[in-house]
Amino acid sequence: MPLQTCASVPGRAVSGLHGLPRFNAAPAVEAEAALLECYGSRRWAKRLADHRPYPDLEALLAAADEAGYDLSPSDRAEALAVEVSPGLPPDAPGSAHLALAAAHAAYESRFGHVLVICLDGLRPAERADQLLAGIRARLAHDPEHERVVTADEMRRLARGRIIELVSSQ
Structure with missing residues (x-):
């Protein structure tokens, strides 16, 4: 097994919605599920999915950062619970x-x-x-x-x- 990095942690592989246009067009439930693989907080994933479409990757990353800053301790604990x-x-x-x-x-x-x-x-x-x-x-x-x-x-x-x-x- 290779050393784990941010994006490549066993059990946390991100898959399914390659390409920003496909991510933007996906049903909300599919986008939320994919985002939960990125960060295990339901509130964070829902917020990002609800604010689609994103014009570019930079806008999506900025929204992800902003949503991360707004999380409660219980939201962060939820995300930490699924980390390896x-x-x-x-x-x-x-x-x-x-x-x-x-x-x-x-x-x-x-x-x-x-x-x-x-x-x-x-x-x-x-x-x-x-x-x-x-x-x-x-x-x-x-x-x-x-x-x-x-x-x-x-x-x-x-x-x-x-x-x-x-x-x-």
Whole structure:
């Protein structure tokens, strides 16, 4: 299994509505379902689906960001509940897998949810180190600061997934 990034997390593959015109024209229930694969909040997905059509990808991404900022704590918790903790590539050393498993357990115990981190834009060789460094650094955050960081990472995740969703294929 490759290292997970924003848009490519196992169990979170985005599919079905390639191309912005197709997304804009899809029935609301289909658009909402596709958006839920991008960010697991029903309120967020409904808001974006209800505001279609979008003239271009930039407008859709701006609307997604805005909707993400307007979510309640329960909306964010709903989205976090369907996220998967990022992992390492299978060929990473066993000690790295053990260290990451311990760090994930400590993170979930401290903050009550899985770690979300966007690794898009990094070369594959950089991702494992960034993931391990990121989780270690974030364990030092106080809960309020980590809430803000997590919300930002969730918006970044959603952006990557939306781009995948509407990319023409």
